[in-house]
Amino acid sequence: MTQNVITAKVPLEQRRKMIEFDRVHKYYGDYHALRGITATIREGEFFSLLGPSGCGKTTLLRTIAGFEDISSGSVLIDGKHMEDVPPNKRPTNMVFQSYAIFPHLSVGQNVGFGLRRDPRSEAEKAKAVEEALEMVGLKGYGARAAHALSGGQRQRVALARALILKPKVLLLDEPLSALDKKIREQMQIELIKLQREVGITFVLVTHDQEEALVMSDRIAVMFEGEIAQLADPETLYRRPASRRVADFIGVMNFLPAKVLGEGNGHVQLEVAGLGQVDVTDEQASAKPQGGEPAVGFRPETLTILYEGQTAQDRESPGVIDEVVYYGDMTYYDVKLDGVETPVRISMRNVFGRPVLDVGTQTRVAWSPGALVLFR
Amino acid sequence: MKFSGLRAYAFLYLVFLYAPIALLPVFAFNDGTVIAFPLKGFTLKWFAQLFENETLAGALTNSLIVAFSTSVLATTLGIFAARSATRYNYPGKAGAMGLIMLPLVLPEIIVAVSLLVVLLAAGVPLSILTVILGHVLVATPYAIAVLNAAFSSLDRSLEEAAYDLGETKWSTFRLIILPLVTPGIISSALMAFTISLDEFIIAFFLAGEQTTLPTYIYSQLRFPKQIPMIMALGTVLVVCSVMLLATAEYFRRRGIAKTGAKDTGGFL
Numbered sequence: 001m002t003q004n005v006i007t008a009k010v011p012l013e014q015r016r017k018m019i020e021f022d023r024v025h026k027y028y029g030d031y032h033a034l035r036g037i038t039a040t041i042r043e044g045e046f047f048s049l050l051g052p053s054g055c056g057k058t059t060l061l062r063t064i065a066g067f068e069d070i071s072s073g074s075v076l077i078d079g080k081h082m083e084d085v086p087p088n089k090r091p092t093n094m095v096f097q098s099y100a101i102f103p104h105l106s107v108g109q110n111v112g113f114g115l116r117r118d119p120r121s122e123a124e125k126a127k128a129v130e131e132a133l134e135m136v137g138l139k140g141y142g143a144r145a146a147h148a149l150s151g152g153q154r155q156r157v158a159l160a161r162a163l164i165l166k167p168k169v170l171l172l173d174e175p176l177s178a179l180d181k182k183i184r185e186q187m188q189i190e191l192i193k194l195q196r197e198v199g200i201t202f203v204l205v206t207h208d209q210e211e212a213l214v215m216s217d218r219i220a221v222m223f224e225g226e227i228a229q230l231a232d233p234e235t236l237y238r239r240p241a242s243r244r245v246a247d248f249i250g251v252m253n254f255l256p257a258k259v260l261g262e263g264n265g266h267v268q269l270e271v272a273g274l275g276q277v278d279v280t281d282e283q284a285s286a287k288p289q290g291g292e293p294a295v296g297f298r299p300e301t302l303t304i305l306y307e308g309q310t311a312q313d314r315e316s317p318g319v320i321d322e323v324v325y326y327g328d329m330t331y332y333d334v335k336l337d338g339v340e341t342p343v344r345i346s347m348r349n350v351f352g353r354p355v356l357d358v359g360t361q362t363r364v365a366w367s368p369g370a371l372v373l374f375r
Numbered sequence: 376m377k378f379s380g381l382r383a384y385a386f387l388y389l390v391f392l393y394a395p396i397a398l399l400p401v402f403a404f405n406d407g408t409v410i411a412f413p414l415k416g417f418t419l420k421w422f423a424q425l426f427e428n429e430t431l432a433g434a435l436t437n438s439l440i441v442a443f444s445t446s447v448l449a450t451t452l453g454i455f456a457a458r459s460a461t462r463y464n465y466p467g468k469a470g471a472m473g474l475i476m477l478p479l480v481l482p483e484i485i486v487a488v489s490l491l492v493v494l495l496a497a498g499v500p501l502s503i504l505t506v507i508l509g510h511v512l513v514a515t516p517y518a519i520a521v522l523n524a525a526f527s528s529l530d531r532s533l534e535e536a537a538y539d540l541g542e543t544k545w546s547t548f549r550l551i552i553l554p555l556v557t558p559g560i561i562s563s564a565l566m567a568f569t570i571s572l573d574e575f576i577i578a579f580f581l582a583g584e585q586t587t588l589p590t591y592i593y594s595q596l597r598f599p600k601q602i603p604m605i606m607a608l609g610t611v612l613v614v615c616s617v618m619l620l621a622t623a624e625y626f627r628r629r630g631i632a633k634t635g636a637k638d639t640g641g642f643l
Contacts, residue, residue, distance in 0.1 A: 067539075086538075088541045088543060092539075094535075161536075
């Protein structure tokens, strides 16, 4: 598959600003739905708005499309203010959660719907429709009745219908949430490829953290109308800015910690179950967040040591409290000595290595570099 | 059998409902002026009388004009109201909608008498125009009820999608919403038509010198020798109604097949 020049060559920070939110507020009566959103989305970026339901992510998306007015602040698309531009005049198109396929029209008529005001000849438009269908893998489906399609096919029709207008920004409102798991995962990959190919800026709304991690260049995690963290997937996963973000993205273990001292770019900690640890300032949250300090670590950064194995870095003793077998993986909940709440450890299952039983005394290997300090 | 009591009840209910209607054609073809068994023999003369009767023809014409006008007006008003009720929010909406729907439960005689008083006071001459006025008032809530269902089953994002794809609000209404609510519009028009066609009280009070079909039938019941002809008229009306319902059902099912929606059972 060919890559678009922009998505392939130019680093994100050097690209043109495609969408700029500046202190965007939105009120529904007394309800403060968006609380001062400031963010920039770059040209050709695959950008996700991630958060639990009611966090304002869909509202924010709809302010880009023009379906929601904002109460204050500004939204710019490609450098132009959008306050007085209605949805039908904006350089954006949307894929709706329900797909919004027009049930009384054929697949071809659906895809070509936006071309009604296009001055091109009917033959050229028909060709454009055929090309758009081919792009989403529905070549030859043009004459079919739209209501006879499967969920995945409807999704493709909705994509083709939006992309045929070559918008500057494609908005996707939970486009995969109605599909079953297999088709959803397949569509995730297809969407990434499609986005790289057309080079259009994609803004995706999702509540599925895995989907956001798989697909996005950058992700804005939203809670209660605010962006809690805006970062690329790896940073978000490895260095979540708050306990809340950490909890929302994947699984994060937390252990209570006490700060013994800091300086020279390091923080010395006493962590329950792990003992004394030194972490760097990069591993620590920038500002104290209230509550007791804690360290967090992902299940895959821990390893259960079998008989005769030794840790490369540090190790701590514990007892296996629960075992969950997933086929390729096994999740162990281990109670580290001196800690009541078990920590979750994920282990890839290797041929010839037995799955351990509940109650087994064990040693857990870990590395200080994998810890995140929330204080 | 366990349900035999319920079965008997259902059977008797249906007999009570349809037996009188089934008797209409029996006496319409009976060669005798008395509506009683035994039957006297086959005749078509009541139907012949029917078609020669000019007063009846006038009443029928009036009724058709009134019913057609009521159907168009009530459905048009219903579309506006249903659209506003399902799509927009504004202060006083619940109250306004409630008052609009009130004639559904308001005794018609109250509507008729109060309209009569107002029209007479305003100096408006009574005619089939005033009947249309009254019928629209009564039929519109039914139209709204049917159209509300049609409009509220529309996915709001269909509209937004068309708007997003470059259409204006009006062209979106024309290209997307209207085609999808057409089955509802047809149902509403047919229902308003039927309500108006057999409405008696308002027609009786507001028609002035003119007659509509129901008021004509009522006036003829005083003359026993006219009753077989009324039976013939009833037979014709039953046949027409069945044909009308069948047509409506055909269009409704075709609409559902066209959009692939789930058939949740028609109103009719």
